[in-house]
Amino acid sequence: MTQATASTVTRLFASPEGRLAVIVVAVFVLMAGLSPDRFLSVQNLTSMAFQFPEFAILALAMTVTMLTGGIDLSVVGIANLSAIVAAMILTNMTGSGDGVGVLVLALGAALCVGLLAGLFNGILVAMLGLPPILATLGSGLIFTGIAIALTGGSAVMGFPVAAAWIGNSTIFGVPTPLILFALLAVG
Helix, strand or coil: CCCHHHEEEEHHHHHHHHHHHHHHHHHHHHHHHCHHHHHCCHHHHHHHHHHHHHHHHHHHHHHHHHHHHCCCHHHHHHHHHHHHHHHHHHCCCCCCCCCCHHHHHHHHHHHHHHHHHHHHHHHHHHHHCCHHHHHHHHHHHHHHHHHHHHHHCCCCCCCCCCHHHHHHHCCCCCHHHHHHHHHHHHH
């Protein structure tokens, strides 16, 4: 191994991000080696491209908090409550006007729910002085409880056709959720 290669490897393993990148590549290579016909299939890669963005968008939400030395354990509860509010608007207002208008209203409502939940967490931490880990753990449970109370614990179904493109369509063969994640990551 040359000196330059050794230096690059040393720098790669020196940072947590570098170690995580090595682990991701190692897992990918291991899975591809163990079952290349299944793991590297078009169906599996497409399935991953549809599923990955959900977790990646939640990770983006955590990035700012963690970069500033904080933690937010309520992200999943907030995302769940926001999605349920949007889903309830979509299913209850399907017959009232065009699907795109209802879709915009549902997305706006989901963003407002997320904004209010974040404001609530901010007040708990910044104004009331609660430790972020405790405040967001508790508020995450509250948000999840509200979501369950809204639905009675059952799935929300009956979305209008206009909503299907967000999670199920492709643009030039690329899954729409992956494109949305890329736009959010760049923005």
